Amino acid sequence: MKRFFILILFCAFALGSSSAIAQERNENIEAAKVAYLTDKVELTAEQAQKFWPVYNEYEAKRRDLMKGYRSGYRKNLDDMSEQEAKARIDEMFDTRDRELALEKEYAARYQRIISTKQLIRLYRAERDFTKLLLKKLDNSRAANK
Secondary structure, eight states: HHHHHHHHHHHHHHHHHHHHHHHHHHHHHHHHHHHHHHHTTTOOOOHHHHHHHHHHHHHHHHHHHOOOOOHTSSGGGGGGHHHHHHHHHHHHHHHHHHHHHHHHHHHHHHHTSSOOOHHHHHHHHHHHHHHHHHHHHHHHHHHTT
16 A cells, blocks of 8 residues: 555656646747747837737637637547538538637737738748747657657
8 A cells, every 4th residue: 555655646746747847848939939939020129018918819719719629629530420520520610710710800900019021920930930849849759769
C-alpha cells in the first residue's frame, strides 16, 4: 500500500511538472508570436497598445469556436452512421462559415487600428509564424530520433 501511495504521489508530481512545462512552453510561443507579428506588421507602440487586446479577443473566440467543433471530432468514423457523418460535414461547413464571419468582423475592427496593408502583413506573418513553428517541431523530432 505504501508503494502504491508513493507511485500516486510520483505520478501527480510528474503530471504537475509536465503541465507547468507545457504552460511555460505555450507562454514562450505566445511571446515569440507577439514579437514576430509586431515586427512583421510594423506596429507602432500606439498601434500595438490598441491592437493586441483586440487580437487576443479574436484568438480566444476562434479557439472556443474550434474547440466546440473538435469536441465531436474524436468519434470513430467506422462507428458513425451515414446520417451522423452527414451531420458532421454540415457542422464542419457551419463552423467554417462562423469562422469566416468572425474573421471578417475582426478584420474590420483591426482596420480601425492598423492600415489595410498592415492587415495583409498580419495574415502573411501568421502563416509564416506557423510554418516556422512546424519547421522547428520537425527539426526537434528529427534530432530526437
